[in-house]
Amino acid sequence: xxxxxxxxxxxxxxxxxxxxxxxxLVMHYRIKAGEVSAVDNLSFTIHQxxxxxxxxxxxxxxxxxxxxxxxxxxxxxxxxxxQVRLNGEDLLQLSEEAMRKRRWKEIAMVFQGAMNSWNPVYxxxxxxxxxxxxxxxxxxxxxxxxxxxxRLFAAVGLPREMVDRFPHEFSGxxxxxxxxxxxxxxxxxxxxxxxxxxxxxxxxQDQILRELxxxxxxxxxxxxxxxxxxxxxxxxxxxxxxxxAGKLVEYGPTAEVFARPRHPYAYLLLRSTPSITGPRRxxxxxxxxxxxxxxxxxxxxxxxxxxxxxxxxxxxxPPLAEIxxxxxxxxxxxxxxxxxxxxxxx
Amino acid sequence: xxxxxxxxxxxIVEVVGLKKLFPISRGLFRAPNEFVHAVDGIDFEIAPxxxxxxxxxxxxxxxxxxxxxxxxxxxxxxxxxxxxxxxERDIANVPRSGIKEFRSRVQMIFQDPYESMNPRRTVFDTIxxxxxxxKVGTIPEREERVxxxxxxxxxxxxxxxxxxxxxxxxxxxxQRVAIARALVMNPRFVVADEPTSMxxxxxxxxxxxxxxxxxxxxxxxxxxITHDLAVARYMCDRIAVMYLGKIVEIGPTExxxxxPQHPYTRAxxxxxxxxxxxxxxxxxxxxxxxxxxxxxxxxxRFIQRCPFAAQVxxxxxxxxxxxxxEQHHAACYRIGEI
Numbered sequence: 001x002x003x004x005x006x007x008x009x010x011x012x013x014x015x016x017x018x019x020x021x022x023x024x025l026v027m028h029y030r031i032k033a034g035e036v037s038a039v040d041n042l043s044f045t046i047h048q049x050x051x052x053x054x055x056x057x058x059x060x061x062x063x064x065x066x067x068x069x070x071x072x073x074x075x076x077x078x079x080x081x082x083q084v085r086l087n088g089e090d091l092l093q094l095s096e097e098a099m100r101k102r103r104w105k106e107i108a109m110v111f112q113g114a115m116n117s118w119n120p121v122y123x124x125x126x127x128x129x130x131x132x133x134x135x136x137x138x139x140x141x142x143x144x145x146x147x148x149x150x151r152l153f154a155a156v157g158l159p160r161e162m163v164d165r166f167p168h169e170f171s172g173x174x175x176x177x178x179x180x181x182x183x184x185x186x187x188x189x190x191x192x193x194x195x196x197x198x199x200x201x202x203x204x205q206d207q208i209l210r211e212l213x214x215x216x217x218x219x220x221x222x223x224x225x226x227x228x229x230x231x232x233x234x235x236x237x238x239x240x241x242x243x244x245a246g247k248l249v250e251y252g253p254t255a256e257v258f259a260r261p262r263h264p265y266a267y268l269l270l271r272s273t274p275s276i277t278g279p280r281r282x283x284x285x286x287x288x289x290x291x292x293x294x295x296x297x298x299x300x301x302x303x304x305x306x307x308x309x310x311x312x313x314x315x316x317x318p319p320l321a322e323i324x325x326x327x328x329x330x331x332x333x334x335x336x337x338x339x340x341x342x343x344x345x346x
Numbered sequence: 347x348x349x350x351x352x353x354x355x356x357x358i359v360e361v362v363g364l365k366k367l368f369p370i371s372r373g374l375f376r377a378p379n380e381f382v383h384a385v386d387g388i389d390f391e392i393a394p395x396x397x398x399x400x401x402x403x404x405x406x407x408x409x410x411x412x413x414x415x416x417x418x419x420x421x422x423x424x425x426x427x428x429x430x431x432x433x434e435r436d437i438a439n440v441p442r443s444g445i446k447e448f449r450s451r452v453q454m455i456f457q458d459p460y461e462s463m464n465p466r467r468t469v470f471d472t473i474x475x476x477x478x479x480x481k482v483g484t485i486p487e488r489e490e491r492v493x494x495x496x497x498x499x500x501x502x503x504x505x506x507x508x509x510x511x512x513x514x515x516x517x518x519x520x521q522r523v524a525i526a527r528a529l530v531m532n533p534r535f536v537v538a539d540e541p542t543s544m545x546x547x548x549x550x551x552x553x554x555x556x557x558x559x560x561x562x563x564x565x566x567x568x569x570x571i572t573h574d575l576a577v578a579r580y581m582c583d584r585i586a587v588m589y590l591g592k593i594v595e596i597g598p599t600e601x602x603x604x605x606p607q608h609p610y611t612r613a614x615x616x617x618x619x620x621x622x623x624x625x626x627x628x629x630x631x632x633x634x635x636x637x638x639x640x641x642x643x644x645x646x647r648f649i650q651r652c653p654f655a656a657q658v659x660x661x662x663x664x665x666x667x668x669x670x671x672e673q674h675h676a677a678c679y680r681i682g683e684i
Contacts (some may be wrong), residue, residue: 202573
């Protein structure tokens, strides 16, 4: 048996090597009333060892995007085009059986709401055992499995005796730790964490995020964080994408996007996030409501709410164009969006 | 946003020694011998026009406190004095017959705009119900008042919203209706329990601004319950931090944020993520997780998790509030040493 956390730490990471490349992904949901354009022209790359964040408000398509990478979409979803290449191999072309073998082993997911991620009638350890059974059938005996699960628990800061406990005996934070332990079970190269700390109190959230960060660094993993919480994304990611109405409107290195957000939506989102530090600045409310994705607005999907919109915006859709090293923005008038920092120190 | 109340004016709410114990059932025929001390002897005042934030983690008793202040729960012990003009009384002792009058003076805004409204009633029904219950005005007068409020909370043109049902409204619009409902009787005091935590960031800001503006304009005092310290910073003149049924620190908002005194407040503040990748936080290490306040031992509630717990903490009961600055109090024996 070769699998152990010690081996994982030796994973060699080449930060310039792409791990997951999402290329022009278009996904619709078919509902009675028509087609909901949930993910449109999504393109981004996660490199080895990189933490990437997707932020946006409810209904912006960030969870749909995450599920579509793992092919876990509901039956009424339809891929219209695009590729999702993991180590160069297009996941969308794989058979269901081949895809199943890659889940947990190459990409694992930490779901939103750890409360519902567990089957209440099985012991937590046994539910992790099931993953090991699926992916290492005949390669690990019971003792090896148990030892491995105990190592996983230790890695996420859970006491060893919790392996034999039922989900209801775990607190919220412990359940989320156990979900992370399960995601690590087959040492995947990529973990998708969908709102991993949303239901948790701030002190527990802080502990879990630090744990994830440490594991990511030590094991050389990549993580895709999905969150509505801009402060969390600011702290844990290397690169970040801002989604609005199914589209990526801005993407780039986290520090760069926070210092110089260029898309008006990203700019307003950052301006409307309160913080406990720094000057108590004026927060900017965003007028209007997110659009109905059954009939997305013409041109730029943000133009009806955008304070910088021109005539061109309602007609022509702006491409996600690179404006500086790795910083891409989908806006015709990005140069007119004020500098955030200049505004902040008023 | 700060409204300086005239010094001679009495606080609108005075809470003294407020307690709420919930019995843990041991079965039908056995008297309970264990109690959850959800709120365990807290004191605070709210000045007219002031907004006091009640912050803490889940299970600290902040919502229970809010519910007692609007009389949705009866306190086990203690006093809640409401001073609203000529209406001065301990609301814990308001008899059933007096509840109607009390409710015209104190209102509540709930967390979940999807759950707090009857799906079968129109916006007009929802907002005008307090008027109907209190038998205020004729129906055309009520309609006028509802239109006025809809305008006030930014649902314009008001006529378009009057006969809509909750499912036809977005989350932000529903919360505006909930605010209108809370303000329709012109209350002087409103308890807001996490009114923006279900809303998206961009909508959250406009609801926060609306509440602040209306509070100033109409002279409403708020008890603002939230787990989010960044939101509290924008909404509250003062903050009270709760931990397992006790207030451990209370003071002016910026002072608490800049100069927290209680170890728990420090831990809480150091765990809040900062929306700026340039800032690197250094977390205060505290041990373990939050427990439940079931028959708690007499020592300081925070002692099990406190990195600074010393002999004095173990040998004495839960500390009183010590003054640590102007209007700033904290319940810790080791203030000044840590």
